[in-house]
Amino acid sequence: MITLRNIHKSYSAGGNQLHVLKGIDLEIKAGEFVSVMGSSGSGKSTLLNVIGILDDYDEGEYLLDKKSIKNLNETQAAILRNTFIGFVFQSFNLISFKNAMENVALPLYAKIGKS
Ligand SMILES: Nc1ncnc2c1ncn2[C@@H]1O[C@H](COP(=O)(O)OP(=O)(O)OP(=O)(O)O)[C@@H](O)[C@H]1O
Ligand SMILES: [Mg+2]
Numbered sequence: 653m654i655t656l657r658n659i660h661k662s663y664s665a666g667g668n669q670l671h672v673l674k675g676i677d678l679e680i681k682a683g684e685f686v687s688v689m690g691s692s693g694s695g696k697s698t699l700l701n702v703i704g705i706l707d708d709y710d711e712g713e714y715l716l717d718k719k720s721i722k723n724l725n726e727t728q729a730a731i732l733r734n735t736f737i738g739f740v741f742q743s744f745n746l747i748s749f750k751n752a753m754e755n756v757a758l759p760l761y762a763k764i765g766k767s
Contacts, residue, residue, distance in 0.1 A: 653680055653681055653682045653684075653716070653717060654678065654679070654680040654703060654714075654715075654716055655678070655679050655680075655713075655714070655715040655716075656676050656677060656678040656679075656702075656703070656712065656713070656714050657677055657712055657713040657714075657715075658675045658676070658677060658711065658712040658713070659673050659675070659676040659677075659678075659699075659702060659709050659711070659712035659713075659714060660673055660674060660675060660676075660709065660710050660711035660712055661673040661695075661698055661702060661707075661708075661709045661710050662710060663698075672695040672698045673695055673698055673699060673702070673709065675712070676699060676712070688700070697742060700739075702714065703737075704733065704737050704739045705721060705724065705729045705732055705733050705737065706733075706739070708722075708723075716732060716736060717736060737759070738758070738759025738760065739759070740755065740756055
């Protein structure tokens with residue numbers, strides 16, 4: 653379902669390159685439940701932003717449902733996000749008039765509506 657091979661990502665910060673993802677290999681099969689753990693600043697959000705097609709990566713290969721995710725335009729990325737990905741952000745983008753459970757469940761409504 654999700655395959656990452658040798659994924660690298662750096663940020664440019666104040667003229668310096670910050671190499672955050674240094675060759676990530678990851679395989680997640682349909683139905684698997686996976687947690688990513690690591691200290692603050694270790695790159696968890698960076699990794700999830702790549703997996704969620706919210707941000708690009710510099711090097712390596714990302715296959716989602718066996719299709720390569722690289723250099724997509726905004727429309728292509730939006731279609732894939734809408735089809736495959738439900739993203740609960742770390743500290744913002746929650747919907748204020750929904751409770752915590754409804755916020756987490758929200759992406760499911762879109763997917764159930766389509767099937
Ligand atoms: N947009 C950005 N520009 C420059 N540096 C960034 C950017 N986003 C994250 N970083 C840096 O990249 C590193 C990894 O950050 P990231 O947010 O992925 O860590 P994290 O594991 O999610 O941390 P936390 O547990 O605090 O949420 C940190 O050093 C952070 O300061
Ligand atoms: Mg984070």
